[in-house]
Amino acid sequence: FCLESSELETSLSGWIKVEAPEMMGKLGKMEIKEGSPQYYFFQNSVTRKDQKGYQNIAIITLPNLPNGRVAIGGIAFDADYLRDQFFPDALNRLLAQDIGEPSGNKNGENEAVMMVHMRKENAPLAVSKGWDGGMPEVERNFEDGFPGLTLAIKFKGTTIEAMSHKFIMTSFLIIGCLSVFLTAGILLTYRNVYREMSLAKLKSDFVANVSHELRTPLALIRLYAETLEMGRLSTQEKYQEYFRIIRKESERLSGLINNILDFSRIEAGRKEYNFRPTDLGELVRNTLDAYRFQIEQNGFDYQENIATDLPSVQVDREAIARSLLNLVNNAIKYSQKEKFLGVNLFRDNGALKLEVIDHGIGIPRSEQSKIFEKFYRAGDPLVHNTKGSGMGLSLVRHIAQAHGGRVWVESTPGHGSKFSMTLPVNSTPREEGVNPA
Numbered sequence: 001f002c003l004e005s006s007e008l009e010t011s012l013s014g015w016i017k018v019e020a021p022e023m024m025g026k027l028g029k030m031e032i033k034e035g036s037p038q039y040y041f042f043q044n045s046v047t048r049k050d051q052k053g054y055q056n057i058a059i060i061t062l063p064n065l066p067n068g069r070v071a072i073g074g075i076a077f078d079a080d081y082l083r084d085q086f087f088p089d090a091l092n093r094l095l096a097q098d099i100g101e102p103s104g105n106k107n108g109e110n111e112a113v114m115m116v117h118m119r120k121e122n123a124p125l126a127v128s129k130g131w132d133g134g135m136p137e138v139e140r141n142f143e144d145g146f147p148g149l150t151l152a153i154k155f156k157g158t159t160i161e162a163m164s165h166k167f168i169m170t171s172f173l174i175i176g177c178l179s180v181f182l183t184a185g186i187l188l189t190y191r192n193v194y195r196e197m198s199l200a201k202l203k204s205d206f207v208a209n210v211s212h213e214l215r216t217p218l219a220l221i222r223l224y225a226e227t228l229e230m231g232r233l234s235t236q237e238k239y240q241e242y243f244r245i246i247r248k249e250s251e252r253l254s255g256l257i258n259n260i261l262d263f264s265r266i267e268a269g270r271k272e273y274n275f276r277p278t279d280l281g282e283l284v285r286n287t288l289d290a291y292r293f294q295i296e297q298n299g300f301d302y303q304e305n306i307a308t309d310l311p312s313v314q315v316d317r318e319a320i321a322r323s324l325l326n327l328v329n330n331a332i333k334y335s336q337k338e339k340f341l342g343v344n345l346f347r348d349n350g351a352l353k354l355e356v357i358d359h360g361i362g363i364p365r366s367e368q369s370k371i372f373e374k375f376y377r378a379g380d381p382l383v384h385n386t387k388g389s390g391m392g393l394s395l396v397r398h399i400a401q402a403h404g405g406r407v408w409v410e411s412t413p414g415h416g417s418k419f420s421m422t423l424p425v426n427s428t429p430r431e432e433g434v435n436p437a
Contacts, residue, residue: 315403
């Protein structure tokens with residue numbers, strides 16, 4: 001230490017004689033301007049334990065000097081003190097203020113660490129707690145008080161670039177998630193709006209089609225009733241024919257109204273079935289005989305094949321008759337060129353199988369499972385040009401399932417369709433609200 005002081009005295013003695021007057025003038029002007037004593041700092045390199053150290057020297061004017069006297073004072077701060085105590089304590093106090101902590105981080109992860117090094121060297125002169133080596137992220141040169149030193153800062157365990165990349169990736173992830181949610185919301189809204197519009201259209205079509213279906217039998221009943229009222233018929237046979245037409249159209253009207261009522265009860269969960277032992281062959285014959293006038297009026301070639309000695313089954317007679325009429329009515333409506341209608345009833349693997357066959361427009365395979373849904377109508381132009389409620393096949397499926405059976409279709413576009421419904425011989429009611437006789 002004495003050797004170091006002697007060397008400092010030797011180096012400064014010559015320099016002070018030359019620079020002191022000018023330096024005093026500068027410091028005097030600074031004191032006048034600032035109103036308080038001013039210091040001038042410069043660095044000095046020293047060697048401690050074979051290592052180069054940093055020594056800070058402050059120059060100040062001395063007070064109460066006689067006029068004309070040139071003298072300055074100086075303070076040299078010990079290099080070991082600066083390195084081992086002053087700088088580490090200052091850095092740790094600075095970091096304790098959380099100024100280097102990333103926003104929102106209170107777990108001590110990725111906290112900032114600092115070090116001080118000489119301006120032209122990378123080796124640390126002093127470091128804060130937690131410094132783990134590596135290259136600093138940001139550096140700033142000290143001015144005035146510690147000339148020749150540089151303050152360096154970084155985050156422990158990461159880099160600003162990595163943090164920026166993480167922030168960008170997190171931001172993109174959040175934006176991506178928000179975009180997905182926004183897109184999903186838009187799609188869901190579109191889907192709901194589309195469903196509401198489709199439902200509104202279905203309701204409108206339903207009202208229009210049902211109105212047409214009701215208007216046709218009502219118009220015929222009114223026409224024949226007016227003819228009978230005016231007494232324009234000449235023979236008793238004509239009277240009987242007109243009475244029969246009015247009765248058939250009334251039955252057709254009642255069937256349509258019953259379809260609507262049944263559909264309403266099914267939708268409300270209040271549909272009840274009255275099961276009782278029934279000769280299904282007789283039921284099918286009677287139902288078709290009541291509908292034969294309309295079949296013949298539309299010019300259909302009709303074939304009926306009902307097996308004999310069929311076992312009695314537990315069914316709701318009215319529901320099964322309505323199912324058969326719905327299938328027959330569809331065959332009539334959607335057969336234009338080749339008008340053929342066949343009804344078969346036979347025993348098949350422990351069940352009775354009812355088939356309704358036509359040579360009409362047929363149904364594409366992609367739509368065969370959809371036609372049993374409520375209000376669904378196939379995409380063929382003839383279907384849309386033919387009035388219908390879209391309830392018939394939905395009712396047929398519900399009735400078949402309520403009887404423990406099922407219904408399906410086999411069809412080829414342009415070559416007709418075959419609707420099949422099976423009813424177990426030993427059927428058990430499957431629906432709530434079923435009243436076995």
